[in-house]
Amino acid sequence: xxxxxxxxxxxxxxxxxxxxxxxxxxxxxxxxxxxxxxxxxxxxxxxxxxxxxxxxxxxxxxxxxxxxxxxxxxxxxxxxxxxxxxxxxxxxxxxxxxxxxxxxxxxxxxxxxxxxxxxxxxxxxxxxxxxxxxxxxxxxxxxxxxxxxxxxxxxxxxxxxxxxxxxxxxxxxxxxxxxxxxxxxxxxxxxxxxxxxxxxxxxxxxxxxxxxxxxxxxxxxxxxxxxxxxxxxxxxxxxxxxxxxxxxxxxxxxxxxxxxxxxxxxxxxxxxxxxxxx
Amino acid sequence: xxxxxxxxxxxxxxxxxxxxxxxxxxxxxxxxxxxxxxxxxxxxxxxxxxxxxxxxxxxxxxxxxxxxxxxxxxxxxxxxxxxxxxxxxxxxxxxxxxxxxxxxxxxxxxxxxxxxxxxxxxxxxxxxxxxxxxxxxxxxxxxxxxxxxxxxxxxxxxxxxxxxxxxxxxxxxxxxxxxxxxxxxxxxxxxxxxxxxxxxxxxxxxxxxxxxxxxxxxxxxxxxxxxxxxxxxxxxxxxxxxxxxxxxxxxxxxxxxxxxxxxxxxxxxxxxxxxxxxxxxxxxxxx
Numbered sequence: 001x002x003x004x005x006x007x008x009x010x011x012x013x014x015x016x017x018x019x020x021x022x023x024x025x026x027x028x029x030x031x032x033x034x035x036x037x038x039x040x041x042x043x044x045x046x047x048x049x050x051x052x053x054x055x056x057x058x059x060x061x062x063x064x065x066x067x068x069x070x071x072x073x074x075x076x077x078x079x080x081x082x083x084x085x086x087x088x089x090x091x092x093x094x095x096x097x098x099x100x101x102x103x104x105x106x107x108x109x110x111x112x113x114x115x116x117x118x119x120x121x122x123x124x125x126x127x128x129x130x131x132x133x134x135x136x137x138x139x140x141x142x143x144x145x146x147x148x149x150x151x152x153x154x155x156x157x158x159x160x161x162x163x164x165x166x167x168x169x170x171x172x173x174x175x176x177x178x179x180x181x182x183x184x185x186x187x188x189x190x191x192x193x194x195x196x197x198x199x200x201x202x203x204x205x206x207x208x209x210x211x212x213x214x215x216x217x218x219x220x221x222x223x224x225x226x227x228x229x230x231x232x233x234x235x236x237x238x239x240x241x242x243x244x245x246x247x248x249x250x251x252x253x254x255x256x257x258x259x260x261x262x263x264x265x266x267x268x269x270x271x272x273x274x275x276x277x278x
Numbered sequence: 279x280x281x282x283x284x285x286x287x288x289x290x291x292x293x294x295x296x297x298x299x300x301x302x303x304x305x306x307x308x309x310x311x312x313x314x315x316x317x318x319x320x321x322x323x324x325x326x327x328x329x330x331x332x333x334x335x336x337x338x339x340x341x342x343x344x345x346x347x348x349x350x351x352x353x354x355x356x357x358x359x360x361x362x363x364x365x366x367x368x369x370x371x372x373x374x375x376x377x378x379x380x381x382x383x384x385x386x387x388x389x390x391x392x393x394x395x396x397x398x399x400x401x402x403x404x405x406x407x408x409x410x411x412x413x414x415x416x417x418x419x420x421x422x423x424x425x426x427x428x429x430x431x432x433x434x435x436x437x438x439x440x441x442x443x444x445x446x447x448x449x450x451x452x453x454x455x456x457x458x459x460x461x462x463x464x465x466x467x468x469x470x471x472x473x474x475x476x477x478x479x480x481x482x483x484x485x486x487x488x489x490x491x492x493x494x495x496x497x498x499x500x501x502x503x504x505x506x507x508x509x510x511x512x513x514x515x516x517x518x519x520x521x522x523x524x525x526x527x528x529x530x531x532x533x534x535x536x537x538x539x540x541x542x543x544x545x546x547x548x549x550x551x552x553x554x555x556x557x558x559x560x561x562x563x564x565x
Contacts, residue, residue, distance in 0.1 A: 096485070137481045142450075142485075147449060147508070148449050152510060155484075155485030
């Protein structure tokens with residue numbers, strides 16, 4: 001088993017395969033098997049319903065279970081290694097606070113959001129992506145003023161925390177930090193919040209926990225416009241970190257993030273109307 | 279033979295000069311057609327990079343038919359026809375043809391309106407009358423639809439304009455309405471909780487807009503409920519199948535009964551139920 005870095009909880013990196021090798025990764029409830037046979041790599045994955053918090057990295061196993069569908073990739077004979085890498089969600093993540101949370105005028109809050117990580121598998125030398133999937137498929141959700149305009153995102157429930165101590169340290173989840181300051185004269189209800197994860201990079205701390213850059217959001221006036229800044233490195237809560245993945249998309253023209261309503265879902269009258277009408 | 283040739287005036291008709299101009303006209307038409315096809319395809323490709331499939335198809339056709347028109351006019355000119363005379367004749371012909379081809383004219387005008395109004399574009403899934411399918415093309419005379427059982431349906435534009443069209447793929451989200459009934463006596467709070475948990479567990483079911491629970495009334499043999507969940511348009515069928523299946527399973531697990539229609543008969547006179555006696559014969563019939 002060859003592993004990049006000997007830090008605890010790291011499941012990514014480059015892994016060598018001899019012909020006939022079968023290796024298993026287990027990240028929480030997600031299991032991934034990779035098998036090399038002659039000129040083929042076979043990948044198979046499964047999500048077990050019963051929760052298990054185990055972590056296994058490139059564990060040699062005799063074979064892939066029969067009840068898991070394998071995807072076969074024809075490769076050159078010389079291809080003998082795979083690279084696993086973590087990635088952020090491919091759509092924005094929308095978090096809902098279970099209890100109403102209000103930031104009073106002049107108040108500030110730091111929110112920790114934990115979302116599932118995406119596992120990318122690629123051939124090495126040259127780099128050829130084979131597949132990617134999340135360790136847990138989050139529910140879809142819609143973020144927009146009505147059912148006609150908006151964007152599809154992933155809903156992350158139960159995972160919004162206001163204290164880092166309550167964020168579980170799991171190597172298969174990504175922690176994002178949002179700092180919200182309310183400098184306007186009216187209270188700011190945090191009903192829903194959208195984090196632009198595809199625009200953020202991934203960092204790994206000493207324990208192998210994954211982080212994204214912090215998102216800071218300053219609300220200055222009573223209108224919906226806010227100044228939104230993405231951090232350039234790992235948040236200070238993470239301690240010393242190493243960058244492990246680049247953002248999926250580059251921040252060029254995305255005016256949606258400039259608007260406060262674009263990041264924090266403010267319920268509109270139209271939405272209320274749709275709930276009344278069948 | 280040659281006398282007959284002269285008498286018929288065919289010698290004049292097929293002079294070298296005439297044959298030459300005829301050859302030239304045919305050449306212009308053939309080469310032009312090849313060129314027009316190429317140019318139209320190029321224009322279509324250029325349009326496809328910037329516009330939708332429908333607009334690129336329209337551009338291609340517009341370029342092609344304009345060039346064909348010019349080519350025909352040029353060929354006729356080569357043959358010595360006076361275009362102004364021809365156009366005058368065409369004017370009279372149009373009036374005559376107009377009466378004869380009212381349907382085509384109506385389709386043509388409807389087609390222009392359809393292209394301008396854009397209630398749907400190529401690639402959309404629409405329902406016109408009882409036909410549901412993917413729009414293959416929106417032409418001047420008709421709309422071509424491929425149904426999901428792979429039939430090719432041509433609907434005249436006039437019919438499309440006159441009838442009610444439903445575009446199933448216009449908006450990004452669709453709603454699945456789950457209609458169900460639970461047995462009288464069931465705890466409706468439990469039903470609501472089971473429904474909510476089932477929707478939350480289904481990744482295709484949108485978190486927002488949130489699922490909507492509606493109590494529809496006291497039915498004949500059940501408490502009628504409607505549960506509306508939202509999904510991404512592309513996932514509509516998967517959501518429709520999975521959510522019904524999961525609700526059935528969750529109800530079975532929670533002991534919630536979806537009743538069959540039942541009827542209780544009572545005797546009107548006494549108000550007592552009908553006395554029903556089961557008569558069983560203890561000894562099997564002797565043969």
